[in-house]
Amino acid sequence: MYSRTYKTLVSAPPLLWVGLFLLLPYALMFAHSFWAVQDGTLVHHWNLTNYQKLFTNSLYAEVLFRTMRIAASVMLCSLLLGYPLAYYLSFHSGARKELLYQLVIVPLWVSYLVRGYAWKTILGSEGVLNGFLQYFHITHEPVSVLLYSPFAVVLVLTHIYTPFVFLPIYASLEHIPRPLVEASQDLGAAPISTFFRVILPLSMPGLLAGATFAFVLSLGDFLAPLLVGGSSGTMIANIVQTLFGATYDWPLGAAISVCILLITLSLLFFAERLERRWSFK
């Protein structure tokens, strides 16, 4: 029913824009990763040295593994917090459901930076938590291990991504036909086995979506480590950021970015395939 002109007019501008401002920049990043820096200027010599550096210098692998560990911990912690919360809201909260749902959404809109900063003021050696512990004579000296550690990074990122993980899980729990759950109970299944054999499998797509989200976004985070990570909490994106800033080695930074991009895209790809396998229609 729509004319050819109509279709061209609506598709051409976004196609051109996306080509120019998304596809071209990603392509440029890819190209940079094969270029080099000589005497402080970028030269367009195609080579593989950047990738060789990544695989031979153990520093990069070490930081990458630490980053993966942190991202996996964030994913696990936010699932452990987000799933039971979503389950409670969907199945047990009764009339307060709508209000509680809104209460989970609110922090989603609150600035990333504000939340990271809040934790910094809590965890510091002069911070609120240490003040609290000393006031009640639980400790007598400030505990300084709280801030500037991988633990602090995991804590902050978990706090930020728990509502993100909650959302898709809650949506998939809400889509479970209630008669299925009742049938399982009526046929004599214990609540535990109803959960593990009916509810959990049916909520798998939401769980996978939430888990991927938490992992991928933590993987590329550079602000939380700068804010609360200290030197032991440095992540791979911090290395990229230094290479693009003070160190001025864009090609090497681009090579690491391409690696992050590839890891992200392959994770998304696998999550999507798994999701399709678990979703029922």
Added chain:
Amino acid sequence: MSRKSPTRRSPFLALYAALVFAFIYLPIVVLILYSFNRDGVGGFPPRHLTLDWYSQLFADGAIWDSVVNSLLVASGAVALSLILGLLAALALDRASFPGKALFRRLVLLPLILPGIITGLSLEMLAVFAGMHLSLLTVFLGHGTALISVATTELFAGLQKIDREQEEASLDLGATPWQTFWRITLPNLKISLIAAGLLIFTLSMDEIAVAFFLTGRDNTLPLEIWGRLRRGITPEINAVSTIIFAVSVALIIIWYRIRMRGVSTEAQQLLERP
């Protein structure tokens, strides 16, 4: 039948949920509380409540300059991403062209990719094109990255529209242009406002992309970031509290609009013969 799952009590689960809520809200409560603490951030309990940090904040010119910058960037980003997102949603809904599947994925990519990737690749483009980094590049970055949000929201809105109205309009002799302005757009009004508010808030808060695209002028999150590097002051608590209050106000508005959207949809369903 006494067992009905929605009403079954489970005190342990309720307690766990309460603890998760405490974890989510505790830092925000602490942040707000200490913005009124005369002795600064830290120490326990907070005493000598004062509004000094707020008056200091209101006298702080650099913060307000950055607020104006952020408002400019966010308004521009809303306009740009809504226009392109609307066209992209129409294209995905109504046109078929080679590479459509790829296009859909590409548009949504900034939503799921870490901000550093989007930020850096756009910085490379700016340098490649010989552009100076400034608020203009931040606006282009936010506008482009947030097309993803606009497209998702507006595509969902388009799916709910009654196609027959457009068909009737075209059959009765209206041009496609008239049909677009008088049928399609009014039907999308609520989706457009809701998407606009969401994009505005996201742009006001965004820091990872802006980090790489800004020049001499700071947006509000970047200004706060710069101060954090120098040390913690309750003035940051005060500005964060205000950001929090404004965000909550925007969510309530957004939620009301959404609800009104749902109720008018319900009305339309009821009114339909």
